[in-house]
Amino acid sequence: TQLLEQSPQFLSIQEGENLTVYCNSSSVFSSLQWYRQEPGEGPVLLVTVVTGGEVKKLKRLTFQFGDARKDSSLHITAAQPGDTGLYLCAGPNTNAGKSTFGDGTTLTVKP
Amino acid sequence: NAGVTQTPKFQVLKTGQSMTLQCAQDMNHEYMSWYRQDPGMGLRLIHYSVGAGITDQGEVPNGYNVSRSTTEDFPLRLLSAAPSQTSVYFCASSPRPGQGNQYFGPGTRLLVL
Numbered sequence: 001t002q003l004l005e006q007s008p009q010f011l012s013i014q015e016g017e018n019l020t021v022y023c024n025s026s027s028v029f030s031s032l033q034w035y036r037q038e039p040g041e042g043p044v045l046l047v048t049v050v051t052g053g054e055v056k057k058l059k060r061l062t063f064q065f066g067d068a069r070k071d072s073s074l075h076i077t078a079a080q081p082g083d084t085g086l087y088l089c090a091g092p093n094t095n096a097g098k099s100t101f102g103d104g105t106t107l108t109v110k111p
Numbered sequence: 112n113a114g115v116t117q118t119p120k121f122q123v124l125k126t127g128q129s130m131t132l133q134c135a136q137d138m139n140h141e142y143m144s145w146y147r148q149d150p151g152m153g154l155r156l157i158h159y160s161v162g163a164g165i166t167d168q169g170e171v172p173n174g175y176n177v178s179r180s181t182t183e184d185f186p187l188r189l190l191s192a193a194p195s196q197t198s199v200y201f202c203a204s205s206p207r208p209g210q211g212n213q214y215f216g217p218g219t220r221l222l223v224l
Contacts (some may be wrong), residue, residue, distance in 0.1 A: 032210045042115075042201050042215030043154075058200055088154070092211035098144065098169065103153035 002027040002093055004102035012108040016078055021105040023089035024071045030092060032072045034063055037086040037104075079109045112137050115216035117202050123222045124192040132187040132219050134202030142205040143185040144169070144213070145177065147198040155203065160185055161208040193221045 023032065024104035031050045032110045047056050049065035049072060060083075062075040072092050076083055090101045117134045136143065146158035146169075156169030160179040174196060177189040185204075187197060189218040199220050 030209075033211050033213070035215075040218075042203075042217050043213075045212055045214065048212055090211065090213070092202075092209045098156060098159050098167075098208075098211060101154040103151075 002091065002100050003027070004089055004091060004100055006087075006089060006102035006105050008105060009103070010106050010108075012110065013079055015080055015109055015111050017109075018077050019079055020073055020075045021107070022071065022073050023102055025091070026070065027047055028069050030069070032065060032069075033090045034072070034074055034100075035088040035090065037088060039085075043086075043088055044108070047074070076107075079107075081109045081111050083107060084109050114138065114194075115202055115204055115214050117216035117219050119219060120217070121220050124189075125224055126193060128192050130189050130192065132189070132200055132202075132221075133184050134185045134187065134216060135165035136185075136202075136204040136214070137183065138204060138206070138214070139182060140206050140214070141182070142208045142210070142213075143179065144203050144205075145175070145185070145187045146201045146203065147171065147196075148201060148218075149198050157187065157200075163171065189221075192221075194223050197221060197223045 006026050020080050034046045037043040052067045052069045054065045060077045064073045086104045088104045090099045115136045129165045137164050141162050145153040145157040158177040202216045203215045
């Protein structure tokens with residue numbers, strides 16, 4: 001079974017601070033996805049990373065895939081209250097056609 | 112495109128009642144799945160389908176049935192509702208099995224009394 005562990009579970013910061021959340025596994029994934037979920041809504045796909053060592057930027061969000069494709073990180077620069085939400089990482093179990101999700105990091109950015 | 116739609120948005124059931132949660136997608140995606148989300152437990156896979164006519168069990172399939180007679184629709188049936196099935200249910204779809212990128216519906220909030 002491929003498991004994904006996310007840390008920290010909860011994060012509360014002030015507007016303007018930087019933060020990093022982590023997604024780790026002992027298994028190799030062909031790709032990893034990051035989603036953001038706002039209260040009362042479904043998760044929304046932010047990015048997919050595919051290549052080991054890959055870095056993708058989405059405005060103030062920077063996503064990195066580990067060289068061994070077992071871990072990923074999400075770094076937010078100058079966080080804003082609109083960044084508040086649940087951040088989930090996920091990876092496909094290619095043999096079974098389904099995906100594994102981490103338990104998520106709940107981020108609160110205070111104005 | 113409407114994407115992934117789910118009905119109803121909210122539902123209250125009594126223990127022992129049955130119901131069907133509807134899910135439809137208009138993106139011609141092969142892969143569809145159902146998750147439940149409970150506080151502190153993330154998303155848990157109930158059932159999934161890699162194409163019309165094909166379904167398989169996820170992590171927590173007990174008490175739920177699915178069918179996939181068309182590419183577009185993937186209903187989830189609760190056979191005899193129990194309080195432990197109180198949760199938020201999300202349907203998702205992906206262009207191809209194993210691709211990873213999933214598009215989620217808005218969710219159905221279910222309360223079983």
